[in-house]
Amino acid sequence: MKLSDKELEIIEILEKDARTPIDVLAKMVDLPVEETEVLVKKLEEAKVIVQYTALIDWRKADGREGVTAMIDVKVTPKRGVGFDEVAERIYRFPEVKSVYLMSGAYDLSVVIEGRSMAEIAQFVSEKLSTLDSVISTTTHFILKKYKHDGIVFDQGDQDRRIVVSP
Amino acid sequence: MKPQTRKKYVSKTVAGLKPSGIRRFFDLASSMDGVISLGVGEPDFVTSWSIREASILSLEQGYTSYTANAGLLELRQEIAAYLRRKFHVDYCPETEIFVTVGASQAIDLALRAIINPGDEVIIVEPSFVAYEPLVVLAGGKPVAVHTSGEDKFQLNPVHLERAITERTKAVIICSPNNPTGTVLSPAELEAIARLAEAYDLLVVADEIYAELTYEGVYMSMAAVSGMRERTILISGFSKGFAMTGWRLGFAAAPEEILQAMLKIHQYAMMCAPTMAQYGALEALRNGERDVVEMRNSYRRRRNYFVASLNEIGLPCHLPGGAFYAFPSIKPTGLTSEQFAERLLIEEKVAVVPGNVFGQSGEGYIRCSYASSLEQLQEAIKRMKRFLARL
Numbered sequence: 001m002k003l004s005d006k007e008l009e010i011i012e013i014l015e016k017d018a019r020t021p022i023d024v025l026a027k028m029v030d031l032p033v034e035e036t037e038v039l040v041k042k043l044e045e046a047k048v049i050v051q052y053t054a055l056i057d058w059r060k061a062d063g064r065e066g067v068t069a070m071i072d073v074k075v076t077p078k079r080g081v082g083f084d085e086v087a088e089r090i091y092r093f094p095e096v097k098s099v100y101l102m103s104g105a106y107d108l109s110v111v112i113e114g115r116s117m118a119e120i121a122q123f124v125s126e127k128l129s130t131l132d133s134v135i136s137t138t139t140h141f142i143l144k145k146y147k148h149d150g151i152v153f154d155q156g157d158q159d160r161r162i163v164v165s166p
Numbered sequence: 167m168k169p170q171t172r173k174k175y176v177s178k179t180v181a182g183l184k185p186s187g188i189r190r191f192f193d194l195a196s197s198m199d200g201v202i203s204l205g206v207g208e209p210d211f212v213t214s215w216s217i218r219e220a221s222i223l224s225l226e227q228g229y230t231s232y233t234a235n236a237g238l239l240e241l242r243q244e245i246a247a248y249l250r251r252k253f254h255v256d257y258c259p260e261t262e263i264f265v266t267v268g269a270s271q272a273i274d275l276a277l278r279a280i281i282n283p284g285d286e287v288i289i290v291e292p293s294f295v296a297y298e299p300l301v302v303l304a305g306g307k308p309v310a311v312h313t314s315g316e317d318k319f320q321l322n323p324v325h326l327e328r329a330i331t332e333r334t335k336a337v338i339i340c341s342p343n344n345p346t347g348t349v350l351s352p353a354e355l356e357a358i359a360r361l362a363e364a365y366d367l368l369v370v371a372d373e374i375y376a377e378l379t380y381e382g383v384y385m386s387m388a389a390v391s392g393m394r395e396r397t398i399l400i401s402g403f404s405k406g407f408a409m410t411g412w413r414l415g416f417a418a419a420p421e422e423i424l425q426a427m428l429k430i431h432q433y434a435m436m437c438a439p440t441m442a443q444y445g446a447l448e449a450l451r452n453g454e455r456d457v458v459e460m461r462n463s464y465r466r467r468r469n470y471f472v473a474s475l476n477e478i479g480l481p482c483h484l485p486g487g488a489f490y491a492f493p494s495i496k497p498t499g500l501t502s503e504q505f506a507e508r509l510l511i512e513e514k515v516a517v518v519p520g521n522v523f524g525q526s527g528e529g530y531i532r533c534s535y536a537s538s539l540e541q542l543q544e545a546i547k548r549m550k551r552f553l554a555r556l
């Protein structure tokens with residue numbers, strides 16, 4: 001779908017902060033509030049804006065154990081449907097957070113979250129490796145997240161400027 | 167000796183310079199906690215990592231000596247390419263461009279290179295606070311031409327012509343302007359150009375905010391027909407590339423004038439900081455994407471902030487560039503100083519009173535919107551509360 005400049009501007013602002021109040025958003029893009037609401041609704045309905053989520057630093061959420069792994073998966077593509085069919089078989093599992101088709105040494109990059117390494121190991125050996133078209137898997141566990149989707153987790157965003165200057 | 171007595175050693179010229187009005191607010195605001203400062207004249211972005219990285223690399227590789235007086239030739243070549251690309255003006259990197267310690271030094275050198283004792287230099291007010299003292303220090307006589315909020319601080323050529331005498335040597339213009347954010351239109355530039363030709367004047371064009379122009383295509387004074395000959399074009403990296411602390415700018419002018427400036431520079435400064443020059447090289451080669459992103463971010467904040475000022479009862483024109491809003495506080499009946507001081511003390515919002523930028527800034531305040539959206543929202547909330555109480 002071809003977006004107007006205002007629509008592009010709206011999604012750029014909301015991608016940075018989905019909670020920007022509508023009146024502030026309207027002023028930023030220089031449109032009346034009602035018109036801005038209509039555009040946001042339209043973008044939501046067209047699924048350009050798919051969802052509004054929060055970026056959580058889970059390390060700070062005590063009492064919730066969790067691990068994330070990135071798995072490189074090699075598969076044999078199927079005639080007619082290529083990689084799409086096996087990708088779909090994989091992304092249907094709720095523990096799978098993302099699936100990308102990659103260029104290079106392997107085919108699919110799968111991100112999966114679980115409560116423990118054991119749980120992920122179980123998923124890989126029982127669910128993933130056993131799929132017909134899967135040739136091999138290489139599992140990498142994430143040890144620490146420094147930056148995610150453009151956001152640095154431990155941001156020292158203090159203002160270092162002097163308070164008044166010419 | 168008493169401190170008071172020691173004052174006699176200070177030159178009369180320096181003693182005669184009026185104290186900076188900004189300084190007073192700086193001292194006051196610095197002594198308080200929880201202040202939201204809209205008084206900052208610099209970007210709120212930290213310099214892009216690729217630029218910092220390039221500078222760090224130059225240090226690691228041991229580039230720690232002087233460069234040529236005029237700056238790295240490579241950098242001058244990039245500046246020439248940048249000026250051609252952005253402003254459609256052609257300067258020779260060997261003889262017509264040099265690298266300075268900020269646009270600040272370039273302004274100082276331009277004035278020192280052209281002023282004979284008693285020459286008059288016209289300053290369009292409200293203006294950046296450094297012009298007037300620098301003209302005085304160079305032995306010249308500053309002459310103010312006023313612009314007014316009713317005209318959105320556009321320059322009236324009739325007023326400019328009225329200020330010209332046979333002693334007038336140059337006009338300093340600044341577009342986009344600090345503090346008003348006003349961008350000179352092609353028609354105004356044309357009018358200034360025709361006066362400069364008619365009265366044989368130079369134009370010192372401070373184009374430090376050129377990258378931060380939000381509507382239309384930026385037009386440089388030097389790009390106006392016939393004006394390359396008469397323009398000292400000054401710009402730099404501080405604002406557009408968020409590099410204020412690097413202290414790096416540049417000047418471009420016809421050879422005879424530029425070499426005169428360089429003559430002073432070679433004795434007074436030798437060269438601009440080397441590691442900063444390596445950073446600037448990266449900025450010009452690969453910095454465009456970040457500049458565009460910063461510009462978009464300022465533009466959105468400008469739209470929000472100016473609309474909100476008007477909403478809470480401080481009439482403000484939509485500034486075409488820089489990152490300053492310059493609203494009128496006349497409806498409150500307070501002077502700029504009273505308004506700024508009470509706002510700071512009562513609501514902890516720091517702004518700069520308009521009168522420090524010249525008499526025509528009285529009745530206005532300068533608010534920088536180079537602050538996070540959350541801070542701007544909070545500042546608007548506090549200002550609204552303040553206005554309701556008056």
Ligand SMILES: Cc1ncc(COP(=O)(O)O)c(C=O)c1O
Binds near residue numbers: 268344403
């Ligand atoms: C209009 C104007 N000119 C020049 C300067 C100085 O810039 P630089 O940091 O390049 O010396 C400033 C900085 O505030 C400015 O606002």
